[in-house]
Amino acid sequence: MPDRERRWNGWGFADESAPVPESARTWLSKRLGAGDRLSAVPERDVRIPPARPVPDLPATTLSDPSSRLRHACGLGFPDVVRLRTGALEAFPDAVCFPENTRQVVAVLQSAAAAEVALVLRGGGTSVVGGITVRPGPRPTVVLTLDRLRGLASLDSVSLLATFRAGTLGPEVEGALAPCGLRLGHEPQSFEFSSVGGWVATRSAGQRSTGIGKIDDLVAGLEVATPGGVWRLPAQPASAAGPELRRLVIGSEGCLGVITEVTLRVRPLPECRDGVAVLVPGWSAGMEVCRALLQRGPVPEVVRLSDPDETSFGIALTELPRLASSVRNAIFGLRRFRHGCLLLLEWAGSLQKVTLARQTAAKVWRDSGGLALGRTGWQRWLDERFRHPYVRDALLSAGWGVDTLETATRWSALAALHNAVREAMTVAAQKAGFRTAVLCHLSHAYRDGASLYFTFLWPLRCGDEIGQWQAVKDAASEAIISNGGTITHHHGVGTMHAPYLEREVGEQGIAALAAVTRALDPQGFLNPGVLLLQTPEPGPRTPGGREE
């Protein structure tokens, strides 16, 4: 089937968009002031230099300007600004479309023999520079998994489904649903991101509180490496040395090309239920989430907005007059002056869902929470994949927006939330502009939770990336200094690579560099991604340490 056309210079489908509601414009103008609108140049105005010659590769390879442009980068903030202004730093010299594992291995071997860099691409939604082609002396080929699609096999007894790496979210669920099964991994990029990309970047889905991160869903892997196919067949558990599947999960293409993934699937739930709850504040909300996770039953979705995100969410939502009056009355209560919106969803048997909801209701009531019914949850469910389109509309309207995320233990969560907000606000002030920082807790665990920050600011023409960088750097520094992980589910890419050593230690970097060098001796797979310096080929220094 022909894929629905994707927007070449922004998020999502070309024929879909999400305008900024008038109420949100008012909120932003009041909070941040107006900015410079960033219009988008037409495709014909993008200057694409001639492609450098690349060796013959044993799979379909295209070098036309349109293909090169459409595979030049992901969808991070700098990517989108450069796409809109037509000012990309580099383009691939060719795009290669292998159709099966054998072709992937053959392409790797040809590319390894030649002096080219390979950028590995799944659904193309990286927001951390993981697939952005960078200038360099070597010609660059983008290897896309676009043609490795579909369900390869299903073991319905063991609830294991093996998908080719390029299979997109809706295709995964579409293949499983007729068998009464689902995966349930639903990142915001669900419609566009691929199984292989999820695994390569250690993705989390919006249901990961109940379903688990992709880390937990992977039972087996097939990886094409320059040295041949590496198979790690599905096992429920093992003690046969370190779990090497976990070394591939999150390796961001530096160890090889993930070609097939065996995933743990589950029966479609008999029943679903959800609720929006207003809790009296951020601390109270975090306590509710912690109690639900530590005492159970664990909801499938847990999503708590902080007061600023709650208030922005209200600004964005246009309700009928009566509903609006009721809402304003509730939010006008002194008790909910710093009110936080909490969305919960349960799935499973009717009995299980009913019991879980009752248990949860006791928890939120004990914390002063007030159930607002199913509407807010249903609205989120319906609109959750539309949110990223708003970025494009905001840029056109004069405001920049980006998101970043982290996670830490429950006892450190409030301090991390404060520190990151404060650092971002101060960084923007120093750079002479205002920023709004919104946050939600959206993936919860027994021992901690993730924080997902959205920041908005008025654009300054020509300095859009500089503004973004100032705030992003401050946030990254605050995260690492306050015990957060530099990324909970977006991945490292190039953006977070400078912070990785502070998180995993010099021994961690040495271990990763050693594995990368062992499996990719030429250092030609996704150079610059994950590790700041791609380990150089050639003899090691004695002692085995990187210089």
Add this chain to the structure above:
Amino acid sequence: MPDRERRWNGWGFADESAPVPESARTWLSKRLGAGDRLSAVPERDVRIPPARPVPDLPATTLSDPSSRLRHACGLGFPDVVRLRTGALEAFPDAVCFPENTRQVVAVLQSAAAAEVALVLRGGGTSVVGGITVRPGPRPTVVLTLDRLRGLASLDSVSLLATFRAGTLGPEVEGALAPCGLRLGHEPQSFEFSSVGGWVATRSAGQRSTGIGKIDDLVAGLEVATPGGVWRLPAQPASAAGPELRRLVIGSEGCLGVITEVTLRVRPLPECRDGVAVLVPGWSAGMEVCRALLQRGPVPEVVRLSDPDETSFGIALTELPRLASSVRNAIFGLRRFRHGCLLLLEWAGSLQKVTLARQTAAKVWRDSGGLALGRTGWQRWLDERFRHPYVRDALLSAGWGVDTLETATRWSALAALHNAVREAMTVAAQKAGFRTAVLCHLSHAYRDGASLYFTFLWPLRCGDEIGQWQAVKDAASEAIISNGGTITHHHGVGTMHAPYLEREVGEQGIAALAAVTRALDPQGFLNPGVLLLQTPEPGPRTPGGREE
């Protein structure tokens, strides 16, 4: 507190033992015939060669014969035979007792500078040759974590407890219980094995079906390496590159010395309940287990004996006359001719446990199962840590016994069970003796389960290890050829190292070798364990592959 004395040449406490019941002797004599009794030599008859000189190490170091003997090996079958016959192949030249992380690093650095091999030892219960000193040109020092004991810190908000690596099972639970918490990790070696050992070997506990393997319980780690301390602080989840904690978990001391572990703990359960169920056969039993895992609620303990283990279990259990008659009547039913004993246990709130038991009862009844009440479960609970003592008693009585374990997906479990039993039986026949192979499924997952085999045979004087090796080799070969993991929770050690490459691929071995060489350039940590060949120091061959 002074530790209770351990048996130097067999399992457990010196003042505790488990005689072979008369009924079991009868069963064994009938099934296997009588064997040669393997008596144990007194300690004074063990010939211990003089210690080779070792460099001064910056921690308490002992070289007396008793310490060297008591740290020469683990408790695998060959270890115990050699201990009983006083014929160990090698002894450490010294035993080093660092008292904190700083001392461990200092010892590593001194040892790396000298030409010694280090064997890292936790509780000393390895059954796979993981801590057995082997002959070699280099003097060998055993570094024991025995003095790194106790709870280092507790974060009761995040339910995270940090223990020093040498802390033993009862000490872990003893430190947590007064805070209303538990870890719940209870391997059969619980009384003697240590936190660091659990992590180094990817241990599973008897409650791991409900609690998770140690892999899932580790939130953070501190590892002493020759290059310094490697800290991977507790995080609930991350996407910051591959999960390096998982690279340390199962690394069996080849990457460094685990000195502290932050574990995910949980509230003590309000209530526990268990039951013994008789199911009409092995297939029916596996179906019950699979249904419980895939549909939930998941029991904390699932333990299904195959028909042979069920019948041996009955032979071992002496009941009062009336109970015995009832039991014989039930097992005499045609429906239960190949009956299998299933033990289940639930823990949690009264409501949760009651509901889970009701749901499970429906599942086992649908499969023709019959609840036998709580007695069988309670007996298992009371006696489960006594079972390993039986090995020593059996050796004295003329029978060898060992265990081995694997895991695979549900759809392959029956075939794996058959193949391993068959291979072991045939191997014994070929070698001219009979063997009884018993099996239970004891760690269940949504996608598969572990199989734990016990095999018994009549000993042939002087050839005890040869007999064992013949059966063990056949089992390992059958496991690897039939899609099982070579070990589900005992670890690789030296015994399973020859099979690792067939499980994880040449790329997997290359990755492990590269990491080992990066963190232990001298190759002096647990040489021969995990990887067949300890990567040699010095320059690599071009292309990065091991020769």
